[in-house]
Amino acid sequence: MATFNLNINGKSQSVDVDPNTPILWVLRDQLDLVGTKYGCGIAQCGSCTVIMDGNAVRSCSIPVSAAEGTKITTIEGLSENGDHPVQKAWMEHDVPQCGYCQAGQIMSAVALLESNPNPSDTDIDNAMNGNICRCGTYVRIKKAIKTAAKS
Amino acid sequence: MTIVKTKLNRRSFLKASALAGGGLMLSFSWLAGCKPSPKEVALGLPDEWFELNAFIKIGENGAVTLYNPNPEFGQNVKTSMPMILAEELDVDWKNVWVEQADFYPERYGRQFTGGSQSIRQGWQPLRTAGATARAMLVAAAAQTWKVPGNEITTEPGFLIHQASGKKAGYGELASLAATLPVPEEVELKDKKDFKIIGTSKKNVEVNKIITGKPLFTIDYNKEGMLVAMIEHAPAFGMRLKSFDAAEAKAMPGIKEVFSFKVHLDEYEHNFFDTTTHYEMIAIVGNTTWEVMQAKKKLKAEWEIAPEKSIMQSGFGGNASKVKIPAGLESTEGHRARMEEFSKKPGNILRRDGDPEAAFKKASKILERTYNAPYLAHNCMEPVTCYAHVTADRAELYGPIQAPEVISNTLSARLGLPKDKIQINLARMGGGFGQRAYGHHLVEAAVISKQVGAPIKMVYTREDDMTYGIYRPTYTATYRAALDENNNLLALHVKAGGIPETPIAPNRFPAGALDNYLAEGWEIESNITIGAFRAPRSNFIASAEQSFLDELAEEMGKDPIEFRLDLLKRAKENPVGSRNDYDPERYAGVLELVREKSNWGQNQPGIHRGVSAYFCHNSYVAEVLDLRMEGNKPIVENVVAAVDCGIVVNPDAAANMGEGAIVDGIGNAFFGELPFKDGVPQKNNFNTYRMIRMPEAPKNIDVHFVKNDIDPTGLGEPLFPPIFAAVSNALYQATGRRLYNQPFMKELESGITRM
Known part of the structure; x- marks a missing residue:
């Protein structure tokens, strides 16, 4: 276990997890951001897509250890009321x-x-x-x- | 105007409190159930709701809540079923909130999503429920204003007494209306007066979907909830021998690892119970990732399972003995056995005239055999279910198309009476038939009971794709007898599969031919199959409609004209009395697609295929246009013509039609699940190819026949015909007839332009 400081939807968040945990499961199980979905776990279906430093990435296949220092946007961070x-x-x-x-x-x-x-x-x-x-x-x-x- | 008795669904009109012992009505205040769907509602939430019946409550401010009775899996019943209620209730759609009803058959009647039947079977009960509530509001106004009820009219959300100039909102009279007796009979609207039905309304959950709100079972969370995963046998025909859990148990965050029986021994199976895996291993822990890691550390030994016999209920009851054979099966072996069965006489399913004699005197016989593989459902949400089981009750939240059937299974497995089992209906991340089979509810319940805590069970994609409930593998041989003038003398189809025949013997072209023979056969297997969007039709349509295309060519006829000729015969002078389609409506969609696709006006480089089919009480014809980029087909356009009677929500109906077409093209091009020694040879999307955006048609137009026939099925009927529209267009493009799905595999095996 280790502590990671993440920037999710413009907010700083700190999580204490196994460094290999994919961003997907940190979002879903630790941060209660369940809009990002699990579909295949191997970056083949795109259900878990988030935007990391401007790029669409498959969050099921990127460990949380690679997320520090990046800016991540999830579906919940696109807009307050669905007006993006x-x-x-x-x-x-x-x-x-x-x-x-x-x-x-x-x-x-x-x-x-x-x-x-x-x-x-x-x-x-x-x-x-x-x-x-x-x-x-x-x-x-x-x-x-x-x-x-x-x- | 139609008068209907309210008697049939009278229980729906009783107050929940009056339903002694019948089901549960707990206020489940989580997820989608916690508050109505936040579509734009002009009126805010009221201070108080008054329940007029199970489907309808009205607030003092005039806001209306309507309950969608059926499970939602993307077919949009959560919007269209309440639209039917709103129509007869006569309210403004913008003042309507929609909620998902819990599973509560005593109040809602049929709560089953499948067979494209929700709207067809919900039509009359929902109209009656809406009209009944409206009648009670009218009675309340009559009582208050002391005027005869028949002098009161309504306009959306308002009661009006023209003569005295009195007018009141529904909200003002709802509290009184809710106390009045339910009328014995009520009037339904004239269809020509429909204001909501037939106008497009947005999906009531679109806002939640596009903002990532928790909607699905996999999103559910509850204080103290643990996460569970399962390990099932790696092959069909195997069972658990032993396992060593030590390493898995020692992994961080893991609470328990144990094996469990899905069903008790000697259990008599319900219709939608699966026979895939009777014993599994459960891994239970704090978080999904931790459980996934521990699952990899399991050391399990599996062994060949012996042959087994079980008793299982049919769809309508009547249990029969089902044999689950022993052995590790492979696609190669399947092919050989299917070929063998194709050559033997089958069971005669229908025989008109003297087909044998007609074939004897034929001057030409066209014979073609079509094959299709097993398909995996691959719903985007893998199998998942929440359960909390205690000594005296069970609470489940899950994606389930057939809650009634699984409630019986749960009752038997948990030893709890049905009224102690609450099943709440989650929005499903896809269903397509797979979620009619509620094994996941049983597994989650057993795991929760064992660990004594609420759990959410999640399958990995691999667990899901290798579990079973597949579309069966099929083969069909069509033969046509022609005389020296190319007149069609007889048609013979022999078709079977593992484990069922795909033939619907009384469908077209039966009824259009003097001499017709349909034979079926089946081969048993331990690979489990299940409903898959238009079961059986999804294969037999592809074979039949490819064969008719080739036959039309052989006879020198236009493929649409050829079908219309047959349908004319079936209409004017039908053969046999059991034909289960209406030739006129069937011809109607062919004529409509001919017009809308500008059939006969060929564009350079564009190759067209046509196909039509009737299933789930609806008629569909489709024309598909493609062009070749080297050896790669690019689908430019699909035009569909559909007769499903009244269309409740046209744009959403078109959306579902477009989806069925895309889904069908994907399965026709790429869909395939082979086996080796009982092991499914694909277990995730890196090997199982699904259609993606570049392969989808550039454009799809879905046209509906306009009539006022009561609505019929729509989720499935657009799916079966598209397979042959693909192969018939590919023939036009390549000169090569394709007989084996998936077509891209056959096409790539050596393209020849003739």
């Missing part, structure tokens, strides 16, 4: 079905738009390729990303 442009676009297109993968999808989309405000279809495909949705909401996700890009 990407969240608003998600509402407008009524994207979710079961909803489980959607936080990860949104975080990938936010990271994409922060680095590339006007993505092409191929840019969107590439940026979202790491996020699986079994409900198959991809067509609406793409529309929502385009709507958010315009706003």
Whole structure:
């Protein structure tokens, strides 16, 4: 066990855990931020996507020891009331079905738009390729990303 | 206007307190259940709620809470079922709060998500519940104003007596209405007067979803709760021999490691009980990561399980003996056995005319065999369940499509009466049939009982993907007899699978052919299967609709025209009396898709496939357009035409249709779970390929036939036909017919352009 100082959603947090614990489980079990989801544990499905220093990363596969000194944003930190442009676009297109993968999808989309405000279809495909949705909401996700890009 | 008796679901209209001994009505104040869904509600929360019946309560300020009875797994019943209530109650949707009902069948009747039946079977009860509450509000106004009830009208949220100019909000009369007797019969609205049904409403939980609020079982937390994981046998056909828990137990944060029996010996299984693993090892500790690490330190020995026989109830009751064979099965062995069974006579499921004679005199016979592998569900939320079991009661919170069935299993396993078992319905992170099987509720309950604490059990993705409840593997051989003028004389289908046949013998094209023969066969196995989005239909549609495409070509006919000809025959002069589809509605979706897709107007480089199917009481036709980028198909567009009667929430219905199409394309292209010596050969998304955004269609348009027929199923019907739309379009693109799913594997095995 060791103590780690983390910057999550602009807030300093200190946790005492095994250094190998993935960020995902620190968020979910220690910090009660359960919007970030467990899907595969091997960085293949994207349900656990958070933004770390501006990049979309899979929090299930990065140990907490690598998180010190970085800035992490989770779905809970995007906005107070769900009014981030990407969240608003998600509402407008009524994207979710079961909803489980959607936080990860949104975080990938936010990271994409922060680095590339006007993505092409191929840019969107590439940026979202790491996020699986079994409900198959991809067509609406793409529309929502385009709507958010315009706003 | 329709008058309906309220008698059928009268228990729904009684106060909870009046229901002696029937179920529990605890105020479960956590997660989604703790407060209504925060969609934009114009009126705030009232000071007091008045319950008009199980589904409806109204606040003194006019705010309305509606309860969604059925489990939500992404099909959006939590929005659409309350919409039906709101319509008949006659309230403004913007003043409606929605809550998920707990499992409480005495009050809510059928609480089952599956078979695309929620809206179909909920339609009349929900309309009646809404109309009954409205009638009680009218009666309260009549009593207060001392005017005849039949002179009172409503407009959304208000009661009006035109003659005297009196007007009151529902909230003002709700306290009196709640005390009045339930009317014996009530009027339902004319469908033409619907204001809410048929208009798109946003998912009532969209805000919670996009802000990451705790909604799912895996998000649940409670003081003193421990985390549990399980270890099940690594192969079908194996069972636990022994294990050494010492190292796992010594890991940080670990409380207990023990083995447990999922069912007691000699237990008579309920319909949705699985027979996969009878004994598992539980690892219980403080946090998920700690338990995951300890799980890796388990030293378990497994052995070959002997053959076993159990008694299991059918879907409607009637227990029968089920044999679970011994042995470690492999895909290779499955193929050989399926080939062997394909060649033997099957069980005759339907026989019209004299098909044997027709084949004898045929001048040409077209024969094709189609194969499909096992599929894993891969819901994005792995199996998980919360349980707190004490000596005299059990509390569960979990993703479950069929709570009623599992409540019986829990009662038997825990030795508790059903009214001491409370099951609360979590929003499911996907279901697709897999969550009809409630083994996880039993496992979580047994673990909680053993450790004497509330626990949340979480499967790893690997545990989930290798557990079972798979879509079975199937094979179907279609044969068509043609005369010298290419007229169709007879059709013969023989299809089977492990462990079931996919044939629905009275569906199209039965009824359209003078000579028709359907045979089925099955091979038993210890690999467990289960409902998977449109069970059986999801394979047989792909085989049938690919074959009809090839047959149409052989006969020199347009594939849509060919189907319409058959349907015309089935309508005008049907063969047999047990045909379970309406040829006119079936033709209707083909005609609509032909129009909406501009069928016949080919674009350069675009290759089209058409397919249609009827299942779950609804009709769907789909046209898929793709182009080839080298050897890689890019799906440009899909047009679907759907007849499911009245569409309650059109945009959400389209969303689900789009999803089913994407899901189907993914499974058609990539879906496959092979076995070797009983071991599933894929256990996570690095090897099990799921469709991702670049492979999804660039555009999907879902069109609904407009009629006022009572609504039918929608979660499943768009899924089965898309498989053949894919293979038929790929044939147009490559000149190569594909007979083996997954198609990308077959395509990559050597593409030939003919």
